């Protein structure tokens with residue numbers, strides 16, 4: 001019995017690697033006939049897109065002797081992600097400073113054309129898409145598409161490419177890929193599947209533990225604690241739902257960070273987090289309920305007003321409003337809260353502020 005399971009496991013890895021070999025062969029074959037290559041990742045990069053870009057850049061350097069440019073928009077503010085970019089020496093270029101006409105090949109990682117979370121102008125052609133979010137219709141027009149919605153992390157797909165192509169993975173790249181899987185799946189507890197578990201376990205021995213520590217536990221600026229304070233103070237509980245309005249925010253990533261933090265509150269199943277950043281409302285949903293699909297819910301909530309998407313347990317979106325309009329943000333909060341009442345079948349509940357909730361959690 002044990003032996004059979006072992007065998008089946010091995011075959012699964014083998015068939016996955018065969019698929020990754022075929023996909024990466026085709027991608028490399030097409031890219032070989034092109035010139036300068038740009039790798040575009042999503043706005044406000046997270047560890048998954050950073051590690052994926054690092055891996056693809058390495059693959060192109062080894063197989064095609066090509067130095068690809070990694071371009072992003074927005075900012076990296078989260079201390080862990082800044083530490084990752086610094087410690088692992090990931091070279092990044094602001095998308096706004098590059099002339100896209102200089103590149104004959106455009107690759108997109110951990111995002112897809114038209115999702116709203118990358119800043120490539122919509123009229124621009126995308127050649128290669130590698131992602132783990134649900135496949136979008138627009139993406140199917142791209143030349144080489146490898147979208148695996150059953151993978152928890154894009155970095156796992158890139159890890160398989162490197163493995164399938166027999167490319168040596170150095171310590172820093174292994175650390176990046178490992179940290180991407182670790183952080184995005186919360187150590188395989190969230191949205192992780194067998195390919196992610198496999199990659200995580202194989203990368204762990206190779207990852208540099210001192211660098212991993214520097215990335216996981218960086219010193220945090222005072223701003224971080226002010227944001228936590230602000231989030232806790234502005235959180236409202238409606239039964240199993242918690243809604244947090246962070247008001248005007250300095251860094252877009254804090255919206256997801258607060259959602260991850262507050263979903264841990266006892267008795268809470270779903271968190272909606274939001275903040276006003278420049279002229280947009282940044283939204284994040286987290287849920288621990290297996291009956292819900294956060295990605296589908298957020299798409300319905302912002303339909304006609306913005307763009308969004310995600311997975312079963314985590315999702316993000318953006319809605320445009322007038323810059324600095326906190327009254328409009330309040331309206332958005334009320335509108336989306338009402339929408340979530342319907343989605344989650346929440347009837348009449350008395351709202352309670354988190355800081356006023358009594359210690360028994362009732």
Ligand SMILES: [Mn+2]
Pocket residue numbers: 048049110132152153154184
């Ligand atoms: Mn990702």
